[in-house]
Amino acid sequence: IVCFVADRNVADSGAERMAPGAAVSTPALSRGDYYWLRSFVAGGVAGCCAKTTIAPLDRIKILLQAQNPHYKHLGVFATLRAVPQKEGFLGLYKGNGAMMVRIFPYGAIQFMAFDNYKKLLSTQIGISGHIHRLMAGSMAGMTAVICTYPLDVVRARLAFQVTGEHRYTGIANAFHTIYLKEGGVLGFYRGLTPTLIGMAPYAGFSFFTFGTLKSLGLKHFPELLGRPSSDNPNVLVLKPQVNLLCGGMAGAVAQTISYPLDVARRRMQLGAVLPDSDKCVSLSKTLTYVYKQYGIKKGLYRGLSLNYIRCVPSQAMAFTTYEFMKQVLHLN
Numbered sequence: 001i002v003c004f005v006a007d008r009n010v011a012d013s014g015a016e017r018m019a020p021g022a023a024v025s026t027p028a029l030s031r032g033d034y035y036w037l038r039s040f041v042a043g044g045v046a047g048c049c050a051k052t053t054i055a056p057l058d059r060i061k062i063l064l065q066a067q068n069p070h071y072k073h074l075g076v077f078a079t080l081r082a083v084p085q086k087e088g089f090l091g092l093y094k095g096n097g098a099m100m101v102r103i104f105p106y107g108a109i110q111f112m113a114f115d116n117y118k119k120l121l122s123t124q125i126g127i128s129g130h131i132h133r134l135m136a137g138s139m140a141g142m143t144a145v146i147c148t149y150p151l152d153v154v155r156a157r158l159a160f161q162v163t164g165e166h167r168y169t170g171i172a173n174a175f176h177t178i179y180l181k182e183g184g185v186l187g188f189y190r191g192l193t194p195t196l197i198g199m200a201p202y203a204g205f206s207f208f209t210f211g212t213l214k215s216l217g218l219k220h221f222p223e224l225l226g227r228p229s230s231d232n233p234n235v236l237v238l239k240p241q242v243n244l245l246c247g248g249m250a251g252a253v254a255q256t257i258s259y260p261l262d263v264a265r266r267r268m269q270l271g272a273v274l275p276d277s278d279k280c281v282s283l284s285k286t287l288t289y290v291y292k293q294y295g296i297k298k299g300l301y302r303g304l305s306l307n308y309i310r311c312v313p314s315q316a317m318a319f320t321t322y323e324f325m326k327q328v329l330h331l332n
Contacts, residue, residue: 047107
């Protein structure tokens, strides 16, 4: 990455030394060299920073969503206190290793795909305005999910375990066990349908909300909310604190719309780990079962308060880090 940035700086500084009005001769790939790779890295770093901030809350969410017998009688904050008491402080980060393995390619693919889908929709298909953000975000989210879903399943299984009752000893063992005992490759794609259905509105409204707030803010209040990009003074970007605010609002809107599908996805992912797994074999059956058994507040929206707490800093960090990395890696 340092080499890419250095090469770009050398090329730029060379151009600045030329006489005014002189034609600048640059290599054919000087502007687009490794753009896709730099975009991939920027998205991956953004994803890792976002998830690291909220790893403990992610584990609590999984425990509550799937009605873990050790914690199902507790609320969000009571579970946050109970997990360190029962499993130690590192219990809050159980499954986080698998999360980092998954989230770098997930974030990288999602942000990179979003940029490319947005360009494709506007230049090739002619769709522009706010709607192309919604469509590009949905498509990018689903693309990232399909590519990284097995890692998400393993991470959910590891996070659901309680100390003293381990079914899996680590990431490799979880992959091996699921492959052998749950139908081979198909075992890693339990719950993919509700994940894709849920990801479409989640990613779509997340990118849509952030992009719309960003464009409206820079259009109507450029001096108050924006500043020149460090890698391209001709491009106006949001100030970091405004990025955080817009990212948090984007996460809150997206989570509210897609949360019941996220609950169904988690229960289907956990599969044989749950005693009532036979009731959760499809999206419709899972949603119906959870609704009848636990209702709306304690079933379909169980853990939503935690999701609001976690989605605001997560999305705020993701969008802010990505905007920062775009400047560091000269993507503007």
